[in-house]
Every structure is written in C-alpha cells, then in structure tokens.
Amino acid sequence: MEGLIAYAREAFGWDGDVTASLGPRGALGQIWRLEVGHERYALKETFAEPASGALIATELAFARRAADAGVRVPAAHPDREGRYLVTTPGGTWLRLYDWVDLRPVSPSAPATPGELGTLLARLHRCAPAMKSEADGGPPASWYDRVPAPHEWAEVARAEATWAAPLRERLATLPELCAAVTSADPADLITCHRDLHPDNVLAGPGGELVVVDWDNVGPATPARELASAMFDWFGGDPDAMRGLYDAYVDEGGPGRITGPADFSMALATRVNFLLVQSRVAIDPEAEPRHREWAEREMDEMLPILPTVRHLADVLELTR
Structure with missing residues (x-):
C-alpha cells in the first residue's frame, strides 16, 4: 500500500502527508479513501483491463450532462499531465475522484x-x-x-x-x-x-x-x-x-x-x-x-x- 500511495503522490503532484484507508471494492477494482491535507479523495485501483481513453472521454462527457440534469456525480480529477487514467508499476491502474461520504440506500424505505x-x-x-x-x-x-x-x-x-x-x-x-x-x-x-x-x-x-x-x-x-x-x-x-x-x-x-x-x-x-x-x-x-x-x-x-x-x-x- 505504501508503494501505491507514493506513486499516486508523485503522479498527482501532492505535497505533505497522504493517509489512506480501505474503502469498498467491486468485481474489477478497489477504492481507497485518501486524505491529502484538507482534501479527501477516492482513489480507484483497477485490477483488470481499464477503460480506454475514448471510453473515459465518453464517461466524463455523460457525467457532466447528468450533473447538469440534477444528478449528483463525484468529480473526476486528472494527474499532473492531464491524464484521467494512470498506470502503476505494479500493473494496475488508478483513477481519482472526489470523496463523498456515502451510505447504502435502503430499498425498503418508502421513498x-x-x-x-x-x-x-x-x-x-x-x-x-x-x-x-x-x-x-x-x-x-x-x-x-x-x-x-x-x-x-x-x-x-x-x-x-x-x-x-x-x-x-x-x-x-x-x-x-x-x-x-x-x-x-x-x-x-x-x-x-x-x-x-x-x-x-x-x-x-x-x-x-x-x-x-x-x-x-x-x-x-x-x-x-x-x-x-x-x-x-x-x-x-x-x-x-x-x-x-x-x-x-x-x-x-x-x-x-x-x-x-x-x-x-x-x-x-x-x-x-x-x-x-x-x-x-x-x-x-x-x-x-x-x-x-x-x-x-x-x-x-x-x-x-x-x-x-x-x-x-x-x-x-x-
């Protein structure tokens, strides 16, 4: 984990302390919760083949349209070189988003x-x-x-x-x-x-x-x-x-x-x-x-x- 955070620090140009804790995981990736100074981020580490550049561009454009339509979407952030997908030395891939304190939605709630x-x-x-x-x-x-x-x-x-x-x-x-x-x-x-x-x-x-x-x-x-x-x-x-x-x-x-x-x-x-x-x-x-x-x-x-x-x-x- 220390190596991953050190690499992310360099890729995204962070100074000062970076602390990480384990977040949720899915079939293809693991989320890490990062505290970088006063900022909080969600760092997604993808295990399998990642999204292509074309797919990421499509995703970002659709997410912006959704946000304009009133849908809440965590913002994505590029690295220092403007890339929204970063390849790690360990063969996984990183994407960075705003961290939002989230909780499961109750399917049984009337609304x-x-x-x-x-x-x-x-x-x-x-x-x-x-x-x-x-x-x-x-x-x-x-x-x-x-x-x-x-x-x-x-x-x-x-x-x-x-x-x-x-x-x-x-x-x-x-x-x-x-x-x-x-x-x-x-x-x-x-x-x-x-x-x-x-x-x-x-x-x-x-x-x-x-x-x-x-x-x-x-x-x-x-x-x-x-x-x-x-x-x-x-x-x-x-x-x-x-x-x-x-x-x-x-x-x-x-x-x-x-x-x-x-x-x-x-x-x-x-x-x-x-x-x-x-x-x-x-x-x-x-x-x-x-x-x-x-x-x-x-x-x-x-x-x-x-x-x-x-x-x-x-x-x-x-």
Whole structure:
C-alpha cells in the first residue's frame, strides 16, 4: 500500500502527508479513501483491463450532462499531465475522484422507488444517442447475449457451496433466456449500464449519488429501466411498479412492452455468474479474488429471475 500511495503522490503532484484507508471494492477494482491535507479523495485501483481513453472521454462527457440534469456525480480529477487514467508499476491502474461520504440506500424505505425512478429518468432524458461502443466497436455482447450451454461445463462440475444451486438453474436457463435479443440500433442511447445498489448511494443529505461510470455505453432506455428494477426490487412488485411509475412521471423515455426488454437484466446476470464461477475455481487467482467471487455466487444465484417472474413484471408495467 505504501508503494501505491507514493506513486499516486508523485503522479498527482501532492505535497505533505497522504493517509489512506480501505474503502469498498467491486468485481474489477478497489477504492481507497485518501486524505491529502484538507482534501479527501477516492482513489480507484483497477485490477483488470481499464477503460480506454475514448471510453473515459465518453464517461466524463455523460457525467457532466447528468450533473447538469440534477444528478449528483463525484468529480473526476486528472494527474499532473492531464491524464484521467494512470498506470502503476505494479500493473494496475488508478483513477481519482472526489470523496463523498456515502451510505447504502435502503430499498425498503418508502421513498426509494420514486427517487430511483426519477434519477433514472433524468439520466435517460439527458443521454445522447450512441450507436456503438466508445471505441467505435459494436455494442458489447455482455448486455444482449448469454453463454452457450457448453461454456458452463467446467464450472458445473465444481465442488463448492454454490455448485448444486448453479446446476439446478442451468436446467432453466434456455427457457429463461429465450427472450434475450440484440437491441434495435435506432433505440440506443448512452447509458450507465451498472445502476445496482452498490453504485447508487446516499450522500450526506440523503441525496442519491451515482458512482462507478466505467461501464458507460449504448443501451435502450427500456432495457436499463428493467435491469434497474430487478437490481433493486426483484422480490417486491409494488416497489418495482413505484420505480416504473416515477420514471414515467418524470418523463423517462423507456417503456417495458415485451420480453425482449428483459435482455439486459438477464444477460448481465448470467454472464456475471459465469465469470465469477470461473474465478472462484481458478487455482491461479488471488485468494481475495476467489473469496469475493464465491460470495457473489452465493448472493446472485438465489435472486436470478424466473420465467414467471418476468411475466409478472411485464404485467405490472402494463
């Protein structure tokens, strides 16, 4: 840790004392809380391949538009050379943001569905059209394609607490994922694409703050809306309807009208399960990454939607 802070000090041109403490982590990165004199920052250390320069530029532009639309976003900071991504000698990557004292949002709070629906509508209303990924490539398959059956073979044989539940769900995946299709390019706009409860948090005054914009890219408003409804309220139809109604009332452009609108919700969950199951059984993965992956498997499998679940949500949005 001392080496990382020393490198950050040099890269960002800090003088004086810098103190660091461990913050939250996600699938691809660790957050460190830094105190630099009277300033406080969130230093994100990314483990996997980082965002490209084009993606960072797209992210920064969209975050500025969101802020202008009334969405709270921690500001990003460049290093001394104007770079928003810094490569460390250890082979990881750093990005720097303002530190905001955040806490989890309670999904059970009566106001939460409405606040989330309003937030998502504001994001979609200010989002420009986006037909391709930031680097010019086609829209990422992570959001509209699911693994083929043979890709599960190795992890299905694993001996782990999550292996038996996984095998049970694998038998249902073909029917569940039959609705997953590619989106119409004409409907694609710039979306955050990762608005789960770890990335929408409450600020000091209770206002919602959106963090972790690394997955910004093309998606349809309806698909991101459906995905957010499942991320936050998968087991609470009243709250899902509350989010949806608030989104519509705020002028959000998306409408859930058919099974294909669940493509993003299903594809991201199923793809995530495959990736984390592979990490969990990889003997060469760092223990901290394997342990994190195992926890994710135990948490995600029970909340994977069912065919009946999709039908019920489609009905309530009508």
